[in-house]
Amino acid sequence: MKIVVIGGTGLIGSKTVERLRGQGHEVIAASPNTGVNTITGEGLSEALAGTDVVLDLANSPSFEDKAVLEFFETSGRNLIAAEKAAGVRHHIALSVVGTERLQESGYFRGKLAQEKLIRQSGIPYTIVHSTQFMEFLSGIAQSGTVGQTVHLSPAYVQPIASDDVADAMAKAALSAPANATVEIAGPERVRLSELVARYLKATNDARVVEADPEARYFGARLDDNSLVSNDNPHLGNITFEQWFATSKSAK
Numbered sequence: 001m002k003i004v005v006i007g008g009t010g011l012i013g014s015k016t017v018e019r020l021r022g023q024g025h026e027v028i029a030a031s032p033n034t035g036v037n038t039i040t041g042e043g044l045s046e047a048l049a050g051t052d053v054v055l056d057l058a059n060s061p062s063f064e065d066k067a068v069l070e071f072f073e074t075s076g077r078n079l080i081a082a083e084k085a086a087g088v089r090h091h092i093a094l095s096v097v098g099t100e101r102l103q104e105s106g107y108f109r110g111k112l113a114q115e116k117l118i119r120q121s122g123i124p125y126t127i128v129h130s131t132q133f134m135e136f137l138s139g140i141a142q143s144g145t146v147g148q149t150v151h152l153s154p155a156y157v158q159p160i161a162s163d164d165v166a167d168a169m170a171k172a173a174l175s176a177p178a179n180a181t182v183e184i185a186g187p188e189r190v191r192l193s194e195l196v197a198r199y200l201k202a203t204n205d206a207r208v209v210e211a212d213p214e215a216r217y218f219g220a221r222l223d224d225n226s227l228v229s230n231d232n233p234h235l236g237n238i239t240f241e242q243w244f245a246t247s248k249s250a251k
């Protein structure tokens with residue numbers, strides 16, 4: 001089977017490409033760095049020729065409100081048009097658990113726009129909603145940092161390791177389209193402020209976390225249900241302690 005992974009050089013993309021190639025599939029890791037750009041259209045129709053399945057694992061280079069919306073709308077439109085021309089049979093995209101509840105945030109308005117284009121495209125699809133990646137904890141800490149204090153909501157999170165996400169994406173590529181949203185999450189539910197405090201301590205980072213229910217998560221106020229799934233998500237196996245013990249990005 002020929003599979004194109006848009007964003008195939010990224011965190012989840014590169015691990016997913018590795019898994020699918022390991023199972024003997026013909027896989028193109030498509031990204032600007034490999035000559036395929038979903039914004040300009042460069043290399044897109046050539047990459048998609050004869051493709052059965054497309055996994056969209058790209059992310060916006062800028063998280064600024066307008067830039068994110070433009071990225072996911074333009075990329076989504078170009079990709080859908082190219083997939084229709086190539087006769088692609090299954091489009092899979094990675095989005096975030098709670099996207100529809102986080103619409104105060106420009107980033108999540110961009111993700112919802114991406115999802116809407118997919119649902120309306122007529123191409124059989126699977127949207128995978130994931131909770132926060134463990135590898136993203138340092139980015140979350142950075143987003144709440146003012147001086148030496150990290151302001152974060154104590155809302156619940158259920159972080160998942162990128163290896164578990166890549167397993168789920170590879171599995172979705174080899175399964176029939178769900179024509180629905182499916183959810184994946186990590187094995188443990190913890191409070192965001194407490195988890196980031198543990199992470200900073202474990203990485204010998206001197207910043208101090210202040211739990212503040214009003215602290216915004218990329219622009220959105222959180223409650224205990226915002227970032228977690230109550231819909232029986234498929235659970236990853238890797239705990240925070242296991243991830244921390246083995247992951248390079250945790251050191």
Ligand SMILES: NC(=O)c1ccc[n+]([C@@H]2O[C@H](COP(=O)([O-])OP(=O)(O)OC[C@H]3O[C@@H](n4cnc5c(N)ncnc54)[C@H](OP(=O)(O)O)[C@@H]3O)[C@@H](O)[C@H]2O)c1
Binds near residue numbers: 012
């Ligand atoms: N972070 C989280 O906790 C979280 C949780 C749930 C879902 N997600 C979603 O997971 C997805 C993947 O995230 P990630 O952290 O793996 O991303 P990442 O490591 O930042 O990688 C982004 C990828 O997008 C590619 N890209 C950028 N502009 C492109 C363009 N114009 N055309 C084609 N490809 C382009 C990049 O290519 P180059 O290397 O060539 O620049 C790179 O391969 C995102 O959609 C995100 O919303 C994230």
